Amino acid sequence: xxxxxNFFAVDLGATSGRTILGSIIDGKLQQRELTRFPNHIIxxxxxxxxxIYALYNEIIRGLKTVAEEGIQLTSxxxxxxxxxxxxxxxDGAILRNPRCYRDPHTEGAMEEYFKLVPKEKxxxxxxxxFMNFNSLFQLATMRRNHDSALEVADKILFIPDALMxxxxxxxxxxxxVLSTSQMLDPRxxxxxxxxxxxxxxxxxQFGRYVNPSDPVGTLxxxxxxxxxxxxxxxxxxxGHDTGAAVAAVPAQDExxxxxxxxxxxxxxxxxRDAIINEKSFQYxxxxxxxxxxxxxxxxxxxxxxxxxxxxxxxxxxxxDVNQINRDAMTAEPFRSFINPDDPRFANPESMIEAIKxxxxxxxxPVPETYQQTARCIFESLALRYRQVVGYLRELAxxxxxxxxVIGGGTYNQYLMQMAADSLGMPVLTGPVEGTAIGNIMLxxxxxxxxxxxxxxRRIIAQSIEMKTYQPKDREAWDAAYERFEKxxx
Numbered sequence: 001x002x003x004x005x006n007f008f009a010v011d012l013g014a015t016s017g018r019t020i021l022g023s024i025i026d027g028k029l030q031q032r033e034l035t036r037f038p039n040h041i042i043x044x045x046x047x048x049x050x051x052i053y054a055l056y057n058e059i060i061r062g063l064k065t066v067a068e069e070g071i072q073l074t075s076x077x078x079x080x081x082x083x084x085x086x087x088x089x090x091d092g093a094i095l096r097n098p099r100c101y102r103d104p105h106t107e108g109a110m111e112e113y114f115k116l117v118p119k120e121k122x123x124x125x126x127x128x129x130f131m132n133f134n135s136l137f138q139l140a141t142m143r144r145n146h147d148s149a150l151e152v153a154d155k156i157l158f159i160p161d162a163l164m165x166x167x168x169x170x171x172x173x174x175x176x177v178l179s180t181s182q183m184l185d186p187r188x189x190x191x192x193x194x195x196x197x198x199x200x201x202x203x204x205q206f207g208r209y210v211n212p213s214d215p216v217g218t219l220x221x222x223x224x225x226x227x228x229x230x231x232x233x234x235x236x237x238x239g240h241d242t243g244a245a246v247a248a249v250p251a252q253d254e255x256x257x258x259x260x261x262x263x264x265x266x267x268x269x270x271x272r273d274a275i276i277n278e279k280s281f282q283y284x285x286x287x288x289x290x291x292x293x294x295x296x297x298x299x300x301x302x303x304x305x306x307x308x309x310x311x312x313x314x315x316x317x318x319x320d321v322n323q324i325n326r327d328a329m330t331a332e333p334f335r336s337f338i339n340p341d342d343p344r345f346a347n348p349e350s351m352i353e354a355i356k357x358x359x360x361x362x363x364x365p366v367p368e369t370y371q372q373t374a375r376c377i378f379e380s381l382a383l384r385y386r387q388v389v390g391y392l393r394e395l396a397x398x399x400x401x402x403x404x405v406i407g408g409g410t411y412n413q414y415l416m417q418m419a420a421d422s423l424g425m426p427v428l429t430g431p432v433e434g435t436a437i438g439n440i441m442l443x444x445x446x447x448x449x450x451x452x453x454x455x456x457r458r459i460i461a462q463s464i465e466m467k468t469y470q471p472k473d474r475e476a477w478d479a480a481y482e483r484f485e486k487x488x489x
Contacts, residue, residue: 005023005024005025005074005444005447005449006021006022006023006066006071006072006073006074007021007022007023007073007074007075007076007077007439007440007443007444007447008020008021008022008062008063008066008073008075008076008077008232009021009022009031009077009078009079009237009436009439009440009443010059010062010076010077010078010079010163010439011079011241011244011433011435011436011439012039012055012078012079012080012081012159012160012163012241013039013080013081013241013262013263013435014039014081014263014264015038015039015263015308016036016037016038016039017036017037017038017039017055017058018033018034018035018036018037018436019033019034019035019058019059019061019062019063019065020032020033020034020433020436020439020440021034021066021071022436022437022439022440022443022444024444024449024450024459027459027462028459028462028463029437029440029441029459029460029463030463031433031436031437031440034062034065034066035058035061035062035065037058039051039054039055040054041100041102042097047099047103047105048099048100048102048103048104049096049097049098049099049100049103050084050097050098050099050100050159051097052086052094052097052098052159052162052163052166053097055163056163056166056167059078059163059167060223060226060227063076063223063227063229064226064227064228066227066229067227067228067229068228073229073232074233074443074447075232075233075234075235075443075446075447076167076219076232076233076234076235076443077234077235077236077237077439077440077442077443078160078163078164078234078237078239078439079160079237079238079239079240079241079243079244079435079438079439080158080159080160080163080177080239080240080241081101081159081240081241082158082177082180082181082240082241082242082288083101083131083133083134083135083138083158083180083181084098084099084100084101084135084138084158084159085098085135085138085156085157085158085159085162086098086156086157086159086162087149087150087152087153087155087156087157088153088154088155088156088157088162088165088171089152089153089154090152090154092169094162094166095149095152095153096149098159098162099138099142101133101138102133102346102347103133104347105141105142105145106132106133106137106138106141107132108132109132109137109138109140109141110130110132110137112140112141112144113136113137113140113199116140116198116199117194117195117198120281122136122182122195123276123281124276125185125192125194125195126182126183126184126185126186126192126195126287127186127274127275127276127280127285127286127287128179128180128181128182128184128286128287128288129284129285129286129299129300130182130284131300134180134181134182135158135180135181135182135183136181136182136183136195136196137182139156139196139199139201140199143199143200143201153205154205155171155205155206155207156201156205156206157171157173157206157207158173158174158177158178158181158239159177160174160177160239160240161173161174161177161207161239164216164217164234164236165207167217167219167220167223167234168216168217168218168219168220168234169217169220170216170217170234171207171208172207172208172209172210172216172236173191173206173207173208173209173210174210174211174212174236174238174239174240175189175209175210175211175212175289176212176238176239176240176243176244176288176289176290176291177239177240177243178191178206178209178289179240179243179287179288179289180240180288182195183195183196184289186274186276186287186289186295187274189209189289190203190209191203191206210236211236212236212237212238212239212243212247212291212292212442212445213235213236213237213291213442213443213445213446214235214236214446215233215234215235215236215446216233216234216235216236217233217234218231218232218233218234219231219232219234235442235443235446237438237439237442237443238290238291238438238439238442240288240289241260241435242260242266242288242296242298242435243288243289243290243291243296243438244434244435244436244438244439244442245260245266245406245407245434245435245438246258246260246270246290246296246406246434246438247290247291247438247441247442247453247456248406248431248434248435248437248438248441248456248457248460249270249404249406249434249457250404250430250431250457250460250461250464250466251270251404251457252457254269254270254271254398255398255399255400255401255402256269256400256401256402256403256404257269257389257392257400257402257403257404258270258403258404258405258406259385259403259404259405259406259407259409259419260405260406260407260434260435261303261304261405261406261407261408261409261410261415262303262304262407262408262409263303263304263305263308264300264301264302264303264305265300265301265302265303265304265340265381265384265385265409266298266299266300266301267298267299267301267385267388267389267392268285268286268296268297268298268299268392269297269298269392269396269400270290270294270295270296270297271294271295271297271396271397272293272294272295273295274287274295274297275287275295275297275395275397277395279394279395280297280395283299283391283395284299285297285298285299285391285395286298286299286300291442291453292452292453294453297392297395297396299388299391300341301340301341301381301384301385301388302340302341302345302346303340303381303409304408304409305345306340306345306351306355306377306381307321307324307374307377309348309351310351310352310355310370310373310374310377311324313350313351313352314352314370316370317370322411324370324374325374325378325412325413325414325415326414327370327371327374328371328374328375328378328414329375329414330371331369331371331372331374331375332372332375333375333379333476334379334476334479334480334483335364335365335367335372335375335376336359336364336365336366336367336372336376337364337376337379337380337383337480337483337484337487337488338355338358338359338376338377338380338488339358339380339384339487339488340377340380340381340384341384342358344357344358345358352373355367355373355376355377359376362487364487378412378414378415378418379418379480380484381415381418381419382415382418382419382421382422382423383422383480383481383484384484385403385419385422385423386422386423386477386481387481387484387485387488389403389423400425401425401426402425402426402427402428403419403420403423403425403426403427403428404428404429405419405427405428405429405430406429406430406431406432406434407432407434407435408432410429410430410432410467411432413467413469416429416467416469417469417472419469420469420470420471420472421471421472421473421474421476421477422477422480422481423471424471424474424477425471426468426469426470426471427468427469428466428467428468428469429466429467429468429469430464430465430466430467431460431464437460437464441456441459441460442456444456
């Protein structure tokens with residue numbers, strides 16, 4: 001193996017995580033999954049937490065595997081979900097496991113914060129969509145509730161920054177994950193002081209700013225001893241997993257929309273500048289940081305979370321998700337629809353009952369079987385994609401001619417065909433492991449192996465297999481969309 005270009009990528013999602021070894025050999029990216037592990041939400045004392053120590057331990061386990069195989073690493077990069085964070089005390093110790101964004105403590109948090117800074121002003125400053133779990137509202141809630149860890153916190157670190165801190169001892173604030181917090185001004189690329197001053201926080205509590213491909217530090221002597229590795233550099237990649245995923249979109253020009261399809265469906269476009277105006281405010285679009293100064297103008301759509309929660313409840317459905325996908329196609333088409341982003345689907349006790357309740361309240365046939373429920377989810381997602389792409393076309397500074405889809409959702413060929421049919425334009429799928437690929441390529445850029453985003457995407461396109469879905473059944477999907485709009489209005 002070429003010992004000069006081995007990159008270790010840590011890719012953490014809301015339900016599972018992986019460590020991957022990536023190399024660029026003869027102009028092509030090669031990657032190998034080293035470890036895979038669950039990421040559990042811990043419920044205790046009426047609160048929901050992430051187990052940061054378990055995640056750290058899994059990173060150590062992956063690094064030990066590298067050392068045991070005698071592989072020399074060029075660098076390490078970490079990407080995770082956004083918005084969540086942990087506190088570090090003055091003595092450098094982690095004060096408590098981080099709260100999970102699905103914790104209900106932020107219900108009503110936005111309305112409370114808008115008493116301090118008006119909603120319109122918050123959007124004008126940040127261009128970030130309003131979701132009650134955005135970091136700003138989490139922090140405001142914790143301050144209002146006199147959270148004991150926040151009251152003594154010296155540093156506040158987002159999840160990828162926290163894990164890099166545990167590996168290196170360096171406290172940083174990476175640009176793309178900071179951009180999810182609703183505290184970043186996309187014009188200055190820094191935290192807006194007014195937004196945090198009203199909740200008693202200072203910019204200095206968030207560590208030094210770093211951008212994708214910037215160096216962070218090297219593994220501490222403690223980590224070197226535990227893993228058997230030397231002082232391997234840790235590099236800031238796009239710490240937010242969607243930023244890493246979009247970096248891996250093998251697009252040839254700007255005239256496309258992207259869909260990162262997993263637990264969440266992140267649907268948007270890539271622009272040079274933030275789009276902040278009355279219409280983007282009305283549609284609740286977000287402007288998140290991308291690589292090389294780009295902006296990811298997008299909307300969060302509840303994604304395969306709907307199906308995953310149903311799978312946990314079904315007793316008569318097959319365990320194999322691919323079989324569930326096939327079985328869904330035996331159900332009657334266009335029988336009932338939901339708005340995937342209705343608040344009731346955020347974290348219900350029973351997703352099946354929440355879907356039934358929505359259909360009943362909107363005068364539709366109630367899904368009775370797992371096949372009907374799965375088909376309802378897939379068709380509703382495809383129609384929601386069409387709705388959001390329609391909004392994007394009103395706001396984009398260029399025409400949108402195709403949809404690039406990345407992430408695990410691309411395995412569902414039925415959903416991908418539905419997306420093409422609903423949108424009436426080609427859907428191109430791949431790479432499946434977009435976040436890991438983006439992570440690796442940003443490390444490769446830090447190492448000087450690629451020069452810019454176009455160089456990265458050229459190598460990615462040469463390294464993956466892509467599939468194209470062409471639209472069909474336009475009349476049926478047009479009629480379904482009319483019904484969807486009336487039902488979800």
